[in-house]
Amino acid sequence: MIPDLKGWLPVDADVVDGRPGLRWLDMSGVSLTEPSFQQTVERAKADGSRGELFTEFDVLLQVEKLLDSVEPTGFIFHSSRCGSTLVANACRAVSNSIVLSEANPIDKLIARFITDAAGDKVKESLYSVFVRGVVRALGQRRTGDEQHLFIKFACSSTSQIDRIRCIWPNVPWLFLYRDPVETIVSNLNDIPPWLVDKDRRVLAAITSVSPASVAEMKLEELCARSIGSFYSTAHRLANTNALLLNYTQLSVSEIAGVLKFFNVRPSKEEMDEIAHRSGFYSKEVSGTREFVADAQAKQQGASDLIREMAAAWASEPYRLLEEKRLQSNDQKQLNQS
Amino acid sequence: MSSINPVPAKHVVVTDFDGGEGILVDLNTKKYYQLNETAMIVWKGLENGKSVGEIVADITANYEVAPEKATLSVQRIVDNFQTYKLVASQ
Numbered sequence: 001m002i003p004d005l006k007g008w009l010p011v012d013a014d015v016v017d018g019r020p021g022l023r024w025l026d027m028s029g030v031s032l033t034e035p036s037f038q039q040t041v042e043r044a045k046a047d048g049s050r051g052e053l054f055t056e057f058d059v060l061l062q063v064e065k066l067l068d069s070v071e072p073t074g075f076i077f078h079s080s081r082c083g084s085t086l087v088a089n090a091c092r093a094v095s096n097s098i099v100l101s102e103a104n105p106i107d108k109l110i111a112r113f114i115t116d117a118a119g120d121k122v123k124e125s126l127y128s129v130f131v132r133g134v135v136r137a138l139g140q141r142r143t144g145d146e147q148h149l150f151i152k153f154a155c156s157s158t159s160q161i162d163r164i165r166c167i168w169p170n171v172p173w174l175f176l177y178r179d180p181v182e183t184i185v186s187n188l189n190d191i192p193p194w195l196v197d198k199d200r201r202v203l204a205a206i207t208s209v210s211p212a213s214v215a216e217m218k219l220e221e222l223c224a225r226s227i228g229s230f231y232s233t234a235h236r237l238a239n240t241n242a243l244l245l246n247y248t249q250l251s252v253s254e255i256a257g258v259l260k261f262f263n264v265r266p267s268k269e270e271m272d273e274i275a276h277r278s279g280f281y282s283k284e285v286s287g288t289r290e291f292v293a294d295a296q297a298k299q300q301g302a303s304d305l306i307r308e309m310a311a312a313w314a315s316e317p318y319r320l321l322e323e324k325r326l327q328s329n330d331q332k333q334l335n336q337s
Numbered sequence: 338m339s340s341i342n343p344v345p346a347k348h349v350v351v352t353d354f355d356g357g358e359g360i361l362v363d364l365n366t367k368k369y370y371q372l373n374e375t376a377m378i379v380w381k382g383l384e385n386g387k388s389v390g391e392i393v394a395d396i397t398a399n400y401e402v403a404p405e406k407a408t409l410s411v412q413r414i415v416d417n418f419q420t421y422k423l424v425a426s427q
Contacts, residue, residue, distance in 0.1 A: 058362045061350045122371045129352050129360050 003053065005063050010137050011041045013108035014054070020112075021056040022105055022134070028142070033092070035085050037103035057109075060133025069136040070098060070149040074262030075164065075173035079230040080155040080194075081186035082178035082247045086278060088152040090255045093273040094266050097148040098139055105134050107154040113163055114205040128167050148264060156194045158230040159206045161237050170241070172262055175234040177227075177321065178247035180314035182298040184223045184306050195223060206230075224309035231317035235324055244325035248295075252278055342388050343415055343424035351380060361423060370421065379414045383424060389415055 007028035014023055027044055034040040044050055074091070078084035085101065092099040100106065109131050117123035139149040157164070161173070177183075187195060196219075197203060200211035207214065207225040214222065238244055243261045245254065252275045259266055266274065302310075345351070348364045357374035372380060375396070382392035389411055396407045418424040 056367065058350065058364060058367065061352045061360070061362055062364075064352065122369070125354055125358070125371050126360055126369050129354050132354075133352075 003055065003059070003063075005053075005059075005137070006067070006140070007142060008051075008053070009140075010060075010105040010134055011038075012104045013112075013134075016054050019056055020116075021054055022059070024053040024055065026051040032099060035089060036101045057130045057133075060130055060137060064133045064136045067136055067140045069139045070141060070146050072135065072139070072151055072168055072171045073097075073148040073264065074150050074258075075168075075171055076150065076152040077158045077161060077173060077175045077230075077234065078152075078155055079158065079175075079177040079183060079227045079234075080192065081183050082176050083250045084152055084176045086250060087174065087176060087245075087255060087258055088150065089277050090259070090274045091148070091150040091262075091264075093270050093277060094148060094259065094264055095270065096145045097150060097264075098146050099150045099152070100135075100138050101152040102154045103138060103151075106131065106138070106151065107157050109134055110153070110157045110160050110164070111199075111202050113160050115199065115201045118205070124163070128163065131164070132167050148262075150262070154194060155226075155230060156197075156202055156206065158233055159202075161233055165237070165241075172241050172243070174243045174245060174258055174261070175238065176245045176247065177231060177234065177318070179295070179299075180224065180227055180231075180310040180318050181302045181306060182247075182295055183227050184220060184310055184314075185298040185302050187223050188219055188306070189301075191219065195219060195226070218305070218309075220303070220305045220309045221313070224306075224313040228314035228317045231314065231321045235317060235321045238324060238328070244321065244328060246322065246325065342386070343383055343419060343426055344386070345380065345384050346423055346425050349423050351384075353377065363421070363423060368421075370423070375410060376414050376417075379411055380418075383415075383418075 005024060007026060008024045009027040010022040011025045011027075012023040014021065025041065025044060027050070030040065030044045032040050034043065076084055076087055076091075088099050088101045091097055109127060112127050113124060117127050135151065153164075158175070165173075195203075200214040203214045203222065203226065204211040206229045207222065208229070209217075209225075234242075234244065243258065245258065252271070255274055255278070256266065256271060350362045350364060351359055353359045357377055359372040359377040359380065361370040361372060361380070362368075363370075378396060379392055382395060387395070393404060393407045393411050396402060396411065397404050400407075415424070
């Protein structure tokens with residue numbers, strides 16, 4: 001019997017009693033307004049009265065045909081700490097949009113391509129179907145007016161862009177990135193969960209070393225190798241369906257360009273809202289802390305080890321990516337003239 | 338060829354994937370089966386209540402394949418569905 005999951009969203013992927021599956025929460029009436037999906041989930045859970053449910057993944061196949069869902073409009077991939085939340089918030093300012101920002105069930109299912117499906121074509125297909133199903137479940141129309149669905153993936157999902165593209169070959173995608181030294185400094189100042197993931201198989205796959213090597217690696221090296229890998233993946237896969245954007249380019253007009261690339265035309269009011277939001281720190285729920293540019297401070301705060309690791313593992317992929325972005329921009333200008 | 342039409346079992350869920358391919362899930366055993374394009378055509382035919390002969394006719398009408406070969410392929414696929422208890426006899 002299929003549970004009635006209208007209004008319920010998968011909020012995490014987990015293993016319960018040895019069974020991998022999804023945790024669902026009754027999210028009726030809850031808008032996804034926070035900068036990250038998990039912040040919204042925490043708010044919803046805080047009222048203590050919402051129903052919760054655990055199902056195995058196969059429920060996704062049963063419910064996907066029953067739900068009225070929005071097809072993805074655009075994907076945001078990134079190399080971490082590079083302004084991707086700002087872009088996601090801008091997408092949220094567009095009326096009738098759903099923004100799934102680093103939603104655990106999506107990124108954890110994508111991680112299973114590495115931890116459970118490596119080299120197994122059937123499992124790869126299976127997880128592709130589950131990823132599509134979880135996006136349909138999260139992208140269900142809950143008010144009836146939703147028209148756009150933007151997904152910002154966790155940075156570690158960048159390693160699976162090719163598999164995600166196989167599921168949605170026509171969805172335009174953005175890769176946002178930042179100078180490697182600044183990115184490493186930011187990650188080490190406030191260490192994110194992905195960099196200290198106890199299941200080291202994901203980072204091992206990203207950095208092409210063994211899980212044991214990941215365990216022994218200094219965070220500076222691990223971070224440098226990871227972002228170097230993200231740059232390389234984006235460089236290898238970026239095509240006419242992809243937009244490369246450097247943190248240094250971020251401005252209201254560039255964000256408008258991203259939305260245009262996603263085939264979305266925001267109204268003047270929505271653009272005003274995007275301009276207003278971009279003046280504040282993007283990850284804060286209240287949206288009141290003013291944004292202060294910190295590139296110089298991050299460069300000055302970089303240790304010798306950070307610089308050494310960035311030079312060894314990330315600088316060259318970053319240079320190649322920049323080269324590709326600039327060539328692509330030149331080509332676009334030529335096409336427009 | 339059996340004259341009894343097999344039909345998809347109620348405990349089996351199908352989803353299409355990657356163009357014409359598909360995945361079947363047996364909700365009783367929690368086993369998953371990947372179907373190639375031909376197997377997916379057979380499954381959809383059974384879902385629509387078609388007999389093996391009608392599915393063979395569909396395939397030969399749309400693909401360059403000899404009826405004898407199509408019959409063998411369809412029957413083998415249906416036999417596999419029956420072996421794994423993914424279909425029931427109507």
